[in-house]
Amino acid sequence: MRRSRLLHVPFWFTYVFLYAPIIVLVVMSFNSGKSAYTYEGFSLKWYGVLAQDAKVMEGLVNTLIVAAGSTAIATVLGTLLAVGLARHTRSKTLDAIALMPAVLPDLVLAIGLLVFYGVVQFTLGLHSVTLSHAVFSMAFVAAVVRTRLSGADTSLEEASRDLGAGPVTTFMKVTLPQLMPGIIAGALLAFTLSLDEFVIAFFTIGNLDQTLPIVIYSMIRFGVTPEINALGAILLLVSFTAVIVGQRLTKIGESRAQD
Template sequence: MRRSKLLYVPFWATYVFLYLPIAVLVVMSFNSGESAYTYEGFSLKWYGELAADERIRTGLVNTLIVAAGSTAIATVLGTLLAVGLARHTRSKTLDALALMPAVLPDLVLAIGLLVFYSAIQLTLGLYSVTLAHALFSMAFVAAVVRTRLTGADTSLEEASRDLGAGPVVTFMKITLPQLTPGIVAGALLAFTLSLDEFVIAFFTIGNAEPTLPIVIYSMVRFGVTPKINALAAILLLVSFTAVIAGQRMTRIGESRAQD
């Protein structure tokens, strides 16, 4: 039975609704005029002005520092958390608690972290943002790695232990290589999430130099300009590249598991 073409209307309408604003933003980033809403001709001058803007350069450096640090922490802890949940526990309560930072509203998590930092009298700065980003990114890494664990061959781990290898050797030689595609995918996801996260960074950065999303927020308050469109287009490119790379690594891992 042939499917009615009318069934595709809501499908394509949803895609248009989601991606048309993004396409307009990218096109307007190449606008030669001063207006962010009226296209006056093709130009790359706004991308050049981005490189000359000291606030944006400083925000970008801070964002990369936070993203790199939080990704490293989240990847290590998230991988260990996934292995512990999948191999050593069978508790749905622990599963829910481990993934809770991923589903909590950013505002709730940000306020909770701010209260916690105040309670332990931790001075706010880039390191407090890094720890905060690592907390919620760790849940995403654990979810991705655990999905990869479901397709891992446990017989290899059993054989390794039967031959006398200890838990650490078995993990390093057998488990970790099987999880590498999932770990890389989780790390890319964590980096992308930290790169454009605003709410938690805004609450936990204190008086330190702001990250790039906070810089963008301060600029947008006075109106959207083609420079902001250009910056958003670059961030979109980075995010899309990381997401596609993560999906590719996941598929590679699944193909190897099937082989």
């Protein structure tokens, strides 16, 4: 009994190690003082200061635009890529190539994309960041959907084709509903990755627009302030909300697929 309790020590230590900095950030975002390291009392004033910061609000809007656009592109292309790799081209080489953007260092991928845009004379801006994030996220979506696809019931697709349905109808009516939980999970992952991705955005955005991570980087060069803590707490809330919504949608998709 005593030995089993001792086994819980590393478990709880790991949780404390992971979440203690996040808890400190949230607590310090309600600090009434100007110091980001000394708690002087409860206050919501830094959230008001944050709401009035035009630069932060512009960066937030740009980030949401990029995240939504790249998620849509990555989800569609990643799903099609997963289906193609699993059902039409059984090649380990192609599997490795498809997943390469996910394992490449962000710096290498960012420099490669920047050079590519320069070669084809593609102007930089929010559109270039959206495409770059889609390239980066598509590999993750494909990996998640591919995992879901490996557990799908192929007999349903065979029955659909035997009954006269074409490939497109079979995919839309049979395959896609089975893959929906994986697609939702992949889209959620792509959105989260794009939301806080800094390196690729920094290299491919140009000089006119800035995403929120770049805005935060420019702010912390002069020191961390309670305003940045408030911004981090809001992003944390958005992330938790996205996870909860994603889990709910995944359960709905799984129940519909079983029906």
